[in-house]
Amino acid sequence: MSKPNSDSKVYVEIVKQLRLLIEKNHLKPGDKLPSERELSERLNVGRSSVREGLRALELLGLIETRRGEGTFIRDFEGHQLVQLLSTFILQDDKAKKDIMETKYLIEIDCLWLNMYKATDNELTELKVWAETATYTDDEFFLKVVQYAKNHLFLRIWTILKDYYNSLQIAQETPKKTDYSQLIEALLNRRESEVREAYRTLRKLSNI
């Protein structure tokens, strides 16, 4: 290691060096990293230390290793991370409640945004789909969130959804009429009606 920088652990230094290497060489997802042995030599550290760093990055979903081939930069979508963290973090009930609560409120936010942003055409189209097609709850609300036309909400909701599903909460599937009524309320552009429809769909007492 060029700069052990006193007390920092070697594997952390490896991670930093790898980041620099990626940045310097403009490496993109799919590109190959140097082999473990080469990194070990170039950085003047043991191969096991290199591996500790690589394994951490792999668990984060930032790289991908294929035996016999090498280590590659990954096009990370984050699902790996979500899965892993959820199993650790979601142990206490408080966190579970937070996730449910947040997901619900953001769904309502997106419904609200729909009232102002979605066109009648879009909503009508959505309604037809909701009444004819077969879909999961996630698929329905994905459309709702998409129509809200806010990329941030889309991203946040997507992550929340993954966490939420990993909770394995027993829950009745809403009826088809619940969904179409919700959209009907959106078409009427009546906030209270929308909230009421959502409450019914999710079987919530308040909100």
Add this chain to the structure above:
Amino acid sequence: MSKPNSDSKVYVEIVKQLRLLIEKNHLKPGDKLPSERELSERLNVGRSSVREGLRALELLGLIETRRGEGTFIRDFEGHQLVQLLSTFILQDDKAKKDIMETKYLIEIDCLWLNMYKATDNELTELKVWAETATYTDDEFFLKVVQYAKNHLFLRIWTILKDYYNSLQIAQETPKKTDYSQLIEALLNRRESEVREAYRTLRKLSNI
């Protein structure tokens, strides 16, 4: 490893086993994990593999290791998750509108949560503070978000706030009366009143 389960890598199995161990023994943040050598023996794997798993968890902020002492579960109530998620939530979405919109809606969500969760005492205390102390808008809403008692919202809002501030949006500072009226509305537990007060404070036409 009792069940190598075909192709899964050993260090991933280690991570799983550790999770089970934590769950089974009801280990809390601060508690000590078995030593690397003991884990290596108990799970019948090499110590280096154990270390790969532990290092990954450490980089995620889930555990903490102290040389000479041992490995401990960390209080991951905290920021590690946010940090990691934020990098890919907000990496290229700099759309001003989205950030503003999301921040406002989440602030309203938190206000709403306050109506149900915050005690009269808390709100009164907050009101006194709002009328006497000097504070920034961020500081005020930080308290609001905190009183909402939802860590997820707290994390999301904190990130949004930073991005929002980096946008350098010209905006009038709300008056002190705006803040106290908002809290007054919370104390009355009237949703419409709260929304109206927030609208006034942010000088928004709708929402």
Add this chain to the structure above:
DNA sequence: TATCATAGGTGGTCTGACCATTACTCTTAA
């Protein structure tokens, strides 16, 4: 030219060794 066996490179894992730091234990002195 097409096919296939071989060798070399790569990650995956284990073992054993040594160091630095901390915790523990037991002796010794006040």
Add this chain to the structure above:
DNA sequence: TTAAGAGTAATGGTCAGACCACCTATGATA
């Protein structure tokens, strides 16, 4: 009896070397 100290055990940190399993490219052979 108690407090201080020295010595020992345990722990994480790191390295080196050895295999193995797998993939790829090379090159010889049919």
